[in-house]
Amino acid sequence: MIKIFDTTLRDGEQSPGCSMNLNEKLQMARQLERMNVDIIEAGFAISSKGDFEAVNEVAKTIKNAEIVSLARCVQKDIDAAWEAVKVANHPKIHIFMATSPIHMQYKLKMSEKEVMKRSIEAIKYCKSFCPEIEFSCEDATRSELPFLYRIIEEAIKAGATTINIPDTVGYADPIEYYNFIKSIRENTPGIENVDISVHCHDDLGMAVANSLAAVRAGATQVECTVNGIGERAGNCAMEEVVMALKTRYDIYEQDTNVITTEIMRSSQLLQTITGVKIQPHKAIVGANAFAHESGIHQHGVLANKETYEIMTPESVGLNENNMVLGKHSGKHALKSRLEQLGYKSTEEELASIFDKFKDLADQKKTVYDQDLEALIIGDMSNAEEGYALVDYSTSTSDGKESKTIIKVKKEEEVIEEVGSGKGPIDAAFDSLNKIFGKGVVLCDFNIHSVTSGKDALGETVLKLEKDGAAFTGKGIDNDIIKSSILAYINAINNMDYFIERRQSGIKQGY
Numbered sequence: 001m002i003k004i005f006d007t008t009l010r011d012g013e014q015s016p017g018c019s020m021n022l023n024e025k026l027q028m029a030r031q032l033e034r035m036n037v038d039i040i041e042a043g044f045a046i047s048s049k050g051d052f053e054a055v056n057e058v059a060k061t062i063k064n065a066e067i068v069s070l071a072r073c074v075q076k077d078i079d080a081a082w083e084a085v086k087v088a089n090h091p092k093i094h095i096f097m098a099t100s101p102i103h104m105q106y107k108l109k110m111s112e113k114e115v116m117k118r119s120i121e122a123i124k125y126c127k128s129f130c131p132e133i134e135f136s137c138e139d140a141t142r143s144e145l146p147f148l149y150r151i152i153e154e155a156i157k158a159g160a161t162t163i164n165i166p167d168t169v170g171y172a173d174p175i176e177y178y179n180f181i182k183s184i185r186e187n188t189p190g191i192e193n194v195d196i197s198v199h200c201h202d203d204l205g206m207a208v209a210n211s212l213a214a215v216r217a218g219a220t221q222v223e224c225t226v227n228g229i230g231e232r233a234g235n236c237a238m239e240e241v242v243m244a245l246k247t248r249y250d251i252y253e254q255d256t257n258v259i260t261t262e263i264m265r266s267s268q269l270l271q272t273i274t275g276v277k278i279q280p281h282k283a284i285v286g287a288n289a290f291a292h293e294s295g296i297h298q299h300g301v302l303a304n305k306e307t308y309e310i311m312t313p314e315s316v317g318l319n320e321n322n323m324v325l326g327k328h329s330g331k332h333a334l335k336s337r338l339e340q341l342g343y344k345s346t347e348e349e350l351a352s353i354f355d356k357f358k359d360l361a362d363q364k365k366t367v368y369d370q371d372l373e374a375l376i377i378g379d380m381s382n383a384e385e386g387y388a389l390v391d392y393s394t395s396t397s398d399g400k401e402s403k404t405i406i407k408v409k410k411e412e413e414v415i416e417e418v419g420s421g422k423g424p425i426d427a428a429f430d431s432l433n434k435i436f437g438k439g440v441v442l443c444d445f446n447i448h449s450v451t452s453g454k455d456a457l458g459e460t461v462l463k464l465e466k467d468g469a470a471f472t473g474k475g476i477d478n479d480i481i482k483s484s485i486l487a488y489i490n491a492i493n494n495m496d497y498f499i500e501r502r503q504s505g506i507k508q509g510y
Contacts, residue, residue, distance in 0.1 A: 002245060002254045003221040004238065005197060006032050007041040008270065009058070010070055011235055012225035016470055018274045019498050022054050029058045031269050031342050032226075033065055035262040037238075039221075041068040041094065045084035046077040050497065052084050059088035066090040066132065073097050073122035082129040093126045095119075096136035096164075099143040099151060116151055120158045127159035134197065136164035141172040141180060149188045156190040162197050162221065167210055170203025170233060174213035181217035199223035200236045207236040212244055215252055226270045227278050227285065239263045239284040239316070247311050264317035265342055272373055275461035275472045284316055325372070327361035334372075341369060343376050360457070363478055374450045374457050374476045386410065386493030392485055394424040402427040406485060408435060425484050432488045440492070441465045447480050460487035464495065471495040 009025055009032075012018060020028065025042070032040050042058040043051045059067045067088035071077035073095050085091040097119045104110055110118070119135065126133045135155045137148060152163050165181060172180065181198070185191055198214040198221070200207040211222045228237030242258045249255060267285035271277050280287040290313040313319070325333060331354050338345060338353070345353060356375050361367050387410045396402035404427035407416040419431025429442060444463040449456040458480040463470045473491025475483040 002215060002219075002256050003038040003195065003197075004242065004256050004258055005039040005041065005068075005199075005221055005223040006037040006225065006238060007199075007223055007235070008032070008225040008229065008238075009054070010041040010043050011199075011223075011231065012229040013043075014231045015229045015234065015276070018229050018276055019472070019494065020273055021494065021497055022050070022057060024273045025054045026057060026061055027343065028226075028270060028273060029062055030344055031262070031266050033062050034259070034342055035266055036257050036259045037065055038257060039066040039068055039092065041070060041223075042085075043069060044071070045069040046071060046074075046080040052080060055081075055084040056087065059085045059091065063089055066092045068092040068094045068134070070094050070096070071126075073118050075122075075125060078122065078126055078129070082126075086129070090132070091130055092132040092134060093130050094134040094136065094164075095122050095126060096138045097122070098138040099148060100139035101144065102142065103139045112147055116154060119151060120154050123155055123158040123160050131161070133160045134162035134164055135160040136166055136197075136199070138166065139168045140165045141167045141177065142169070145180075145183055145187070148184060152184065152188045153190055156188075156194055160194065162195040163191065164197040164199055164221075164223065165214075165219075166199035166223075167201060167207075168199075170201035170207065172200070172206070172210050174206060174209045177210045178213040178217045181214045181219055185218045195220045197221035197223055201230065202228060202233040202235060205233070207234070208240045208244065211236045211241050212252065215245070215254055226266050227276075227282070229270070229274070229276065237283070239267060243284050243311060243316065246315075260315055261317040262342075268373075269342065275474050290318060325357070325361070325367045327358065329357075329361070329367075337369070338372060338376065341373065345376075360478075364456075368451050370450045371457055374459055386496060387489050389482075389485055389489055390414065392428070392482065394427065394481060396424045396427075404428040404431050404481075406431040406435065408489065424481050428481060428485050429488065432485065432492075436492050439466050440495075442488075443470060445484075447484065450476070458483045460484045462487045462491060464488070464491040466495060469495075469498075471498065 009028060013020055029040060040062060042055040045052045045055045055069045067085050069081035069085050071081040071093060078093060081093045097115055098104060098108055104115055123133055123135055137143060155163060165184060196219045198211055198219045200210040222241055224236040224238040224241055226238050228234040242256050242260060245252050245254055245256060246260060264285055278286055334354055334357055335350055353376055360371060387408045390407040390409045392404060392406045394404040401420045402424045404419050404424055406428060415435050417431045417434040419427045419434060421427035421430050442462060443465045447458055447460050450459050457476055457478060460475040460483040462473050471491045471494045473487040473494060475486030475490060477483040477486060
């Protein structure tokens with residue numbers, strides 16, 4: 001059985017525009033547990049107070065999966081990692097050290113001997129706290145094999161229980177990677193007593209192929225992310241590697257513990273949380289993954305689905321079940337449906353969502369699952385101590401400048417500004433620029449309807465940029481002007497929330 005190590009909350013969140021606040025991370029972690037992944041890498045505890053809190057809360061919340069925090073081979077990193085995960089039912093510390101000549105010379109400015117010494121000392125220090133230790137050889141695929149044999153052997157002797165051989169820069173070819181993993185297995189004493197993990201990046205589009213090649217070579221753990229999100233071109237996509245193993249069991253003779261009917265749900269949740277949509281032709285979870293437009297294909301599928309479908313839509317959780325709620329639906333019905341959709345809420349959170357649901361039900365005849373998801377994600381994305389919209393008004397007419405007045409509040413401070421522009425949204429953003437300062441630049445803006453019909457909710461997703469860093473904001477409302485204002489304010493709150501993490505300057509990749 002291949003272990004699935006999900007790093008959506010750590011490596012995946014490093015993808016530009018994919019940052020999550022604490023509530024969003026907890027919802028994603030619960031869905032990963034629902035999907036039954038073996039290991040959840042919850043973050044990099046030392047990088048900031050916010051990251052530490054997120055790792056710690058995930059460790060308290062998740063009961064079945066191993067909970068991991070990343071750390072450099074530095075004592076203060078390891079202390080923070082252990083403090084964050086020690087409350088978990090199954091805690092684990094993950095440390096990394098670069099082993100390639102180029103990284104050792106230019107980044108670390110250390111010799112092989114120094115890298116070996118630092119790594120072994122760090123593993124032994126971890127072992128004084130935690131029985132489960134993963135050691136990663138950063139940039140392994142550009143490292144020299146004889147050195148890898150030695151450092152991995154010593155890491156195992158020091159107490160590492162998992163050895164990770166990452167393709168950090170997405171450089172490897174599947175055949176090359178197969179031989180690489182096979183060579184390590186055949187030449188490293190003690191390797192048979194630990195898990196061999198692989199963490200592949202997708203710079204050349206081969207992350208999934210390389211991960212599967214490693215499984216054939218004897219790897220026992222695959223590190224991946226939902227939808228393949230991650231730094232640069234992303235990571236190995238969890239849904240692709242899981243379904244490849246299941247669909248082609250005849251080749252790999254390996255499976256995973258993942259409940260595959262939760263795959264689509266996980267993909268959609270992540271897209272809703274981050275506002276980052278996948279392409280329609282994305283394997284497994286894309287909108288077109290099970291669509292057949294060609295007449296020949298349609299005829300074949302109608303006659304026998306196996307003519308063009310190698311797996312069923314139902315196997316990944318794609319179905320047409322969509323419960324309809326309305327203004328007469330009560331709180332118990334709402335809670336039941338939210339739980340079926342994978343959301344768990346406290347009574348306080350449920351009360352807030354129920355109020356918004358009732359308001360929406362008064363405006364719409366029927367409320368669909370997509371509407372509920374939009375409401376709850378919109379509720380999660382709001383910062384508890386951030387800016388809030390108090391009121392707005394707008395006036396517009398053909399041939400004249402539009403005017404929008406916006407009033408916001410943060411704690412006891414109330415700010416009101418008037419903006420002008422070519423339309424009401426342009427005028428709203430002008431007003432918001434006056435409120436929050438000219439250093440903020442709108443670099444991306446999208447509005448789409450959550451469901452069909454003239455009464456559909458409008459979801460606005462935008463990105464603001466400041467000092468080279470981008471921040472995503474989301475807003476939900478029937479009124480697209482209001483949803484745009486809410487998205488802008490949400491992005492500002494996210495900017496404030498993540499500013500400490502951006503300034504920490506600690507490298508989180510490996």
